[in-house]
Amino acid sequence: MKQPKQPFSVEAVVALLKEMLPRDKDVVALHEPCFQGNEWAYVKECLDTGWVSSVGKYVDRFEQMLQEYTGVKRAVAVVNGTAALHICLKLVGVEPNDEVLLPTLTFIATANAVSYCGAVPHFVDSSEQTLGLDPVKLDDYLREIAEIRKDGCWNKQTGRRIKAVVPMHTFGHPVDLDTLAEVCARYRLELVEDAAESLGSFYKGRHTGNWGRVSALSFNGNKIITTGGGGAILTNDESLGALAKHLTTTAKKPHRWAFEHDAVGYNYRLPNINAALGCAQLEMIPRFVSEKRALAEQYIQAFAGMEGISVFTEPDFASSNYWLNILLLSPENAVQRDRLLELTNEQGIMTRPAWRLLHELPIYRGAPSMDLSVAKDLESRIINIPSSSFLGASYVQT
């Protein structure tokens, strides 16, 4: 016999979260790193050998491990995800005054990387199925505003070239990459994946970041693995991979002692000590993913018994890392979002809303955009809840 559902209230949500989460700490963080592997050993080796910076083996090893795990031909480690995105856009040829399509529901870095290139962000709506960029709606929109010319895709309304699309795999959930790739091919747009949040997430069995011409990862302190600060550029194009390495290491030509630089390059190389941390963390990723998926399953079950709220679940075509779990309020409960944020944070359970939609920030208010009603709706109803991998450890089926 089916149990009747518990009615929604902010207090009931807090009670349910408290029941599931450990009581041994004053505050349950949104996401904490877990160092239980070779982190000490590798970092100490860096200090013992003096190889903490650009010289040392861990950067190469970390890049190799990223290649093996994601299946891409070339990974280039950099200082952070923002730097990775910046170089990705340079690699596909984004130039000043180009437009780049990206979701309005994303972290500011996606748009800032576009600005660093002197290009203009053009905001796209989200899909309820993935929370990420909606390729079907984008297709309809481009049919209206885009014109294919010999030199690419042009925006008939602004007179600017549209060079690339940057989907972001929101909170770890992959967008519909097959459909998006079709749209990109039809409109001659470069596909750049912002996979900052989706290390450990797969689309139709292939890792996210392995679908775009180039892609960006992040290893910030709140990500599924961390290097302190760090990121990586992924690509299956060997020549772009070599160029990524060159541009992120000041574009210096190899020589035993001479300094010859053949481009305006960047100092984006990940230090060896941070890469050492990354190697140890990446060794643990199968465990982290399984713990985070177990935690998500537990949240999903727990909230299945409550009306007016649900836990967002991965799309059918995806296996997600569930980087940050999402409580999705029903539309009639959206008004309760801020009270729920207040109460949970007051009670030591860290939560946060989705990012402020980028097209609403004063700095990007003048940027072109399509109808963004789905993103607006989602943003009003999303709350992220504690998602550290270790919170799921006890729920893993062994």
Next chain:
Amino acid sequence: MKQPKQPFSVEAVVALLKEMLPRDKDVVALHEPCFQGNEWAYVKECLDTGWVSSVGKYVDRFEQMLQEYTGVKRAVAVVNGTAALHICLKLVGVEPNDEVLLPTLTFIATANAVSYCGAVPHFVDSSEQTLGLDPVKLDDYLREIAEIRKDGCWNKQTGRRIKAVVPMHTFGHPVDLDTLAEVCARYRLELVEDAAESLGSFYKGRHTGNWGRVSALSFNGNKIITTGGGGAILTNDESLGALAKHLTTTAKKPHRWAFEHDAVGYNYRLPNINAALGCAQLEMIPRFVSEKRALAEQYIQAFAGMEGISVFTEPDFASSNYWLNILLLSPENAVQRDRLLELTNEQGIMTRPAWRLLHELPIYRGAPSMDLSVAKDLESRIINIPSSSFLGASYVQT
């Protein structure tokens, strides 16, 4: 009775270096870090607490320690010296199409930071006394080409505004900052010090980086102290300091959970684990400086007995960190530079020439410049020799 000097030969130089340098390693590096203090303790604490990234106390402590050591009011730690320079230029208001005066004899980062702002590097000659930007020659040059208008200094030849001057304290030796500050005041130019190489160097008793409106430090692996990769912005202007922190941390407004960004910011924050290394390193800097100065003194004495070559010594007004020691060939021996580089490196003594002059690189060949004859001459005669602090340990007078 004065000893006659030994005649110059490449072989004699190599022999003298070999005599002075330790024989226990296959290769004597140009500069290696030294971790003999609290490095491991602090880094381990980061790992134990999980505070490796943006959360944690070491970034604040490192900034505080930098303030105390350099005497500036505000230090802001960032991912590297290039990022520091980029933000310094933004802070003083460098805008696209402005010109920025900088030496042609410097590392590529000085010019690249200008390019990141969409501005144009304008190359200045060097002084034989300091190896850095020559303020007297600059003054004469500006008298010719500059025009002061209500809105600043303009280049009559190119029609562009000249916004700032970026001296670089070459290999640790301070430029003549008083004279340069006068020139800047006269021509309404912002003074931005590239102090990447001069942590531990003082001009007339006050630390380099404490003279410009803003200044940049570097803690790359080859610097006097290292954080793996890292840098800092220094300023005595509290409001610019606050803006530096804001711009380097994605320009996010402070809030417990909301994401509101009020400018196109940067992800340039130094991770806590790298700052931990920095705290331990900065505790050791008095020792590093004294060891490096003792090593320099030893080199100076050793080469005083040879004709046609000398070791560059600090200008009268400076106390230098002697970051990288410099063999300066006499003009007639300049032709021997490359053979000396070959032979030393072959024999396991790492050496290098100065950087390729920036105005000669294809990417900056079109940039405006003054007569650069002194820099050209110096570049043809400079060779950097091994300068790790521990090489000087046995020479320190106790």
